[in-house]
Amino acid sequence: MNTIYQISDCHLSDESSYENLRKALEYVNKDTKCETIFLTGDICCNPKLGDYIRLEAFIRQHISKQSIYAIAGNHDDSSLMRKELKGSTICVTDRANVCGREFLFLDSSFKPKGSVHPLGSGRINNRGLAQLKKQLRKASHPIIPVGADWMKAIRLENDFYMMKVLQKYGVREVICGHGHDQITTTQQGMTQYMAPSTAYGFDHSIEEYNRSDKIGLSKLSVSQYSFDYLVIYL
Template sequence: MNTVYQISDCHLSDESSYENLRRALEFVNKDTNCKTIFLTGDICCNPKSGDYIRLEAFIRQNIGDQSIYAIAGNHDDSYLMSTELKGSTIFVTDKATVCERQFLFLDSSYKPLDSRHPLGSGRIDNRGMAKLKQQLRTANNPIVVIHHPVIPVGAEWMQVICLENDVDVMSLLRKHSVREVICGHGHDGITVTQQGVTQYMAPSTAYGFDHSINEYNRSEKIGISRIRLSANSIDYQAVYF
């Protein structure tokens, strides 16, 4: 079985956030079965010029030659991220084959079009939706990777901070028999299956959310996710530090 690690919601800004990422990378580096890492959004908090260049340098100081794929979250600057990581050892792309499985990477960092959705919500823009439709026509049993969950989960306050067009995306995934979605955003390991689609949510390396409390909160429950892949299955496990 091939192993991928998912590192999500790092919210890099201060020393402790970088130290938590370092601990995550140290853990990953000890697993010799791992050749690939996914960074699933909210990587940097209020990013400014140079932050994603610093990110790559920091990661490579703490890890070997694992392949790294990154997507943007609502706290990221998608344009700055793709610009600064272009030609780097961190791939910002819309599809890849990893461990003989096809992955489709979606950018949900766009702001919602309506005013009902609070800050932190996301949207896949028209271009992203058109690209997804095109890719799903030819993809073979793909796994979708996105920052925001497609299936709302967790506490009610979290479910409101959602993907604006989640119903449209879910409809598309069901139409093309997509079975697996990997996401972040919820700062906790939550797995749910709905209408044949199983969604795996990762914990955060920055801080956790206790979804049993029905108001915004932060906890010290941090971690990453280990994903073991085979041709027809996915074994997903949140690992807490």
């Protein structure tokens, strides 16, 4: 079994958000079996020039050897992120072979075209949809809407189409962020694993927007034929 850690929804903007990320990185660094880290969206909050360069420098203060893959979320600037991390030790890519498995990274940071979906929703663009028809493993927004009603509202605009593609091609696992809590759900043979946030938590039992101090990260134990998902709260 190979170990991957998923760190999600860091919302880096102030000292406390960086401090929470530091706690997660130090936890990962103690696990000598970990070779890979996934950053699954909403990494920086309202980013400006230099923020993703600062991100890499901060991470490498606490993590040295692990490979890192990142995708953008709705709070990120996908274009700036790709530009500033190009050639860095944080890989922003469409797909990669990690621990003997093929992972496809879907950027769901694009804004919906329609006016039905509220702020915080996302969309997979045409390029991402083409990638979907090959294989899917990792995204920022969930594919299956989960959580409280207010969370289900800020969903992917084209999630129904994506589910049809996933079912057609027999995808079995999707990992995502966005929900700021651990929610695992299975639908028509596909299991979706949602990660907690390092910034702040959401209590999905409350039917209105809320924040909590419940933060964490996720540990994936994978091989070519197995997939285990464990959430760690800090």
